[in-house]
Amino acid sequence: MLNTRDNNHSQPLTSLRVAGFTESVIREMTRLAKQHDALNLAQGFPDWNPPEVMMEAACKAIHDGVNQYAITWGSPTLRGAIAEKYRWYQQMSVDAETMVTVTCGATEAMISSLMAIIDPGDEVVVFEPFYENYGPDAILSGATPHYVTLHEPDWHFDFDQLAAAFNNHTKAIIINTPNNPTGKVFTREELMLITGLCQKWGVVAVTDEIYEHILYDGREHLSIATLPGMSEQTITINAASKTYSATGWRVGWAIAAPHLTNGIRKVHDFLTVGAAAPLQEGVTAALALPLEYYAGLAASYQDKRNFMLKVLGDTGFKCFKPFGAYYIMTDFSAFGFPDDTSFSRHLVADIGIAAVPGTSFYRDAELGKQRIRFAYAKQLPTLETAATRFSRLQRT
Ligand SMILES: Cc1ncc(COP(=O)(O)O)c(C=O)c1O
Structure with missing residues (x-):
């Protein structure tokens, strides 16, 4: 494939600006989830329809x-x-x-x-x-x-x-x-x-x-x-x-x-x-939806949050309790993995759950190395399946 300006030049065809960008880790995890038939708790999208x-x-x-x-x-x-x-x-x-x-x-x-x-x-x-x-x-x-x-x-x-x-x-x-x-x-x-x-x-x-x-x-x-x-x-x-x-x-x-x-x-x-x-x-x-719609949305997400806090806590994650949005940032150091990439690969390939490695949220990689984020915008049966899969995860 031609990826330089011509066969005699080593200058890339893409800009310096994009050279520093890596593929979106979240979308990469979504791809891996499909490949391993894993539950996608990586990307933040609901598995139900709009109103x-x-x-x-x-x-x-x-x-x-x-x-x-x-x-x-x-x-x-x-x-x-x-x-x-x-x-x-x-x-x-x-x-x-x-x-x-x-x-x-x-x-x-x-x-x-x-x-x-x-x-x-x-x-x-x-x-x-x-x-x-x-x-x-x-x-x-x-x-x-x-x-x-x-x-x-x-x-x-x-x-x-x-x-x-x-x-x-x-x-x-x-x-x-x-x-x-x-x-x-x-x-x-x-x-x-x-x-x-x-x-x-x-x-x-x-x-x-x-x-x-x-x-x-x-x-x-x-x-x-x-x-x-x-x-x-x-x-x-x-x-x-x-x-x-x-x-x-x-x-x-x-x-x-x-x-x-x-x-x-x-x-x-x-x-x-x-x-x-x-x-x-x-x-x-x-x-134009009535106010109850918004109250119902928040209440249903709060139930999911509470469910996932318990599942993740019981599994051995240290959770940072969210007060808004639909993600839980966690500390996975109890599982004895050297970094977030190896842990998320293990999760997606062996446990069947995709999540987002913590370093993708930090410029200072050290801060995210033992962190992983789970999205819980999923219907309760999906979260229950996640709970069953998490039970296979071993603490060290
Ligand atoms: C904080 C934040 N902003 C923006 C977006 C993307 O929004 P949109 O899908 O409307 O482009 C997301 C999606 O996850 C998000 O979490």
Whole structure:
């Protein structure tokens, strides 16, 4: 296969930018799960369908002729529904005309947002452990990521360490609350501290709130955009993927003040033109679901979390209890494996369970070497099968 510019040159055809990227570990584990017929507790997607009204509305839209490009930044009905949702859920005032960009999932919302605000030489603050796209997103947009550790067992940050990460080159900080992979829900006090630093240094808070409704034990979600002064310098990212169990639909959005939205819309237009038009109508229907839907979603995930905490604890994992999202980060040192790669290979090939090795969430590999993350967005029978399989796992 030709992988250099010509047969006499050793220069690769791919860019230096991508040379540093490895295959997404999470998607690799999904592939291995298929190969070994293992339960996929690696990638965070549910094994059930989105709400019926959402699927019906999308099918109807297709039959009604909604099959061509939507307005590039999103259908007016969907943008209106998103604005309304922010009003009742976060008491946020969002103008559907000037502040909403509908994207292909939260993934595109994040990269479009960063590309809209980053110049060469800029730095982006990223908490670690992180959702694995953030580092590559920062690099793709031309920024240098600057990592700040969330410390076990409660995943707090040290304010001095965070403050030291800000300087004149800092353009953005990426926040993810509720957090993947830790299950941390950032408190008002923490978001106030971050706000202070953003305002001191003129930094944009880019906040991924895709798990905003998956909360446990009475925890509440707070959007940093609602804190005093932050509406002008926050980009709030979300999607239908997790709240409505539709990760394959690829419908997300970025909410920001008009001056930021203008930039995001330009990048979005050139990157993707737009998200799937009929699916946008489906998501519009989902956004009109009653409050009980969200309460039911959180309650059902809380049951799954409790079940998995017990199974994993009984098996010998040390669990870091999540208060949001649908993952459990664990310490597997009781099983006597030298690192997370060998342990996850053993799990997938011999026990029949795929999970994500901890180092994929850290820049500092040492921190993740004895950690592994399980996703539990699965129906109870699937989790019960996982419990049976875990019983074969031996402690040393
Ligand atoms: C924190 C976080 N952000 C974004 C995504 C991806 O969102 P989407 O599927 O809407 O692109 C995920 C998926 O696991 C995630 O955990």
